[in-house]
Amino acid sequence: MTPAWAIGLMTGTVLDGNIDVAAIRTDGETVSEFGVWRLEPYPGDLKPLLQETVAAARAWGFSGAEPALFARAEARVTQAQSDAVATVLRDAGLRPTDIAVIGFHGQTVLHRPPTADGPGRTRQLGNGAEMAARLGIPVVDDFRSADMRAGGQGAPLSAIYHAALLERIGAGDDTAVVNLGGVANLTWVDSAGTPHAFDTGPANAPVNDWIAAHGLGDMDRDGTCARAGTVDEARLAQALTHPFFAAAYPKSLDRNDFTSDLARGLTVADGAATLTAFSAAAVGAGLDRLPKRPSRLIVAGGGRRNPQMLAELAARTGAEIRTAEDVGWRGDAIEAECFAFLAMRTLRGLPISFPLTTGVSAPLTGGVAHAAPPAA
Secondary structure, eight states: OOOEEEEEEEEOTTOOSEEEEEEEEEOSSOEEEEEEEEEEEOOTTHHHHHHHHHHHHHHHTTOSSOOTHHHHHHHHHHHHHHHHHHHHHHHHTOOGGGOSEEEEEEEEEEEEOOBTTBOOEEEEEOOHHHHHHHHTSOEEEOOSHHHHHTTOOOOOOOHHHHHHHHHHTTOOTTEEEEEESSEEEEEEEOTTSOEEEEEEEEOSHHHHHHHHHTTSOSSOGGGHHHHTSOOOHHHHHHHTTSHHHHSOSSOOOOTTSSOGGGGTTSOHHHHHHHHHHHHHHHHHHHHTTSSSOOSEEEEESGGGGOHHHHHHHHHHHOOEEEEGGGGTOOTTTHHHHHHHHHHHHHHHTOOOBOTTTTOOSSOBOOOEEEOOOOOO
16 A cells, blocks of 8 residues: 555543644555644643543443533534644645545543453543544544453554554664553564553653642643652552552553552652652563563653653663654654554554454454545
8 A cells, every 4th residue: 555644633641731633654554754743732621621521431430321521522522633633734734635544542531441340441532423524534533442342451552553663763672662641551562573562550640640739730840849859669669569560461551540649648749759750660560571671662752751750760670761752753743643553554454453462362453434524
């Protein structure tokens, strides 16, 4: 297949109020060119609505009918993200016909991995059919549900895209990718070319919530608060005894599986330091699960902008730490690029999840494609 332009959309579980919009030229197997990338803000009143919706989702817990709030929030998410794509296309001088597909991840409000009692469930807000109608471009959404119906974790789905990026720079099995979003996930490709991936633990979400709870903003910008504090090593050691860290992969997490409660009773600075160290140490525990321990980590996601997080990552993993930009990637765009890549794979019927990434029994296709309506 000749590579074509695809656009990916991502809004993270940290609820930072932004929409990542990124274009790549791809055939769903390789990346031939990076295109426009933008961070588009949500309308000012949408972030509080999403925060309210996430709280409602947590209380709902997949028990009974969905909260009525979901429908309103889903319509607003779809409209806002459609408007973001339209703005980016206009500013880049692109037409809808220039784009083969949009990968619309949607806004995750609840994710429950499978248990011994049955399959997991996941809910992302977003209506792909409505977006396709608004923009006149094919859209793929609902990337996780098929995997979870088949007994998979539903996450992480980034492994096959990370593998393509690693191949692009000629990286070997001494290198892994760590994405630090609300949750941290790890991708490693073995010498046979098989991707291994799993969530390692929390990343930015607990420390962001800790800072916000103390009225100090939305995040520990530049790790300033954590750097001023002291890690409570006893609490950290106890936290790392949680069964999740010793469990074999594949495994995945919801944003709220690990919270800022670990820091309760500490000073603001010591709490930030301890939560930051916990996220880094959890990555180290994840590396211990791999058949071969990588000696180099390429860090993507918002956490790579936190120098204290990177310092803790180096100290608690013993690995060489490189940022996405160090190797020529666009660190803030990778998650959105991933869903452009996955959307193209969906159109081609290629698998997007694998036994050693989500736990499905065999490579599995996923995503739901929505055709653009016929031109008037």
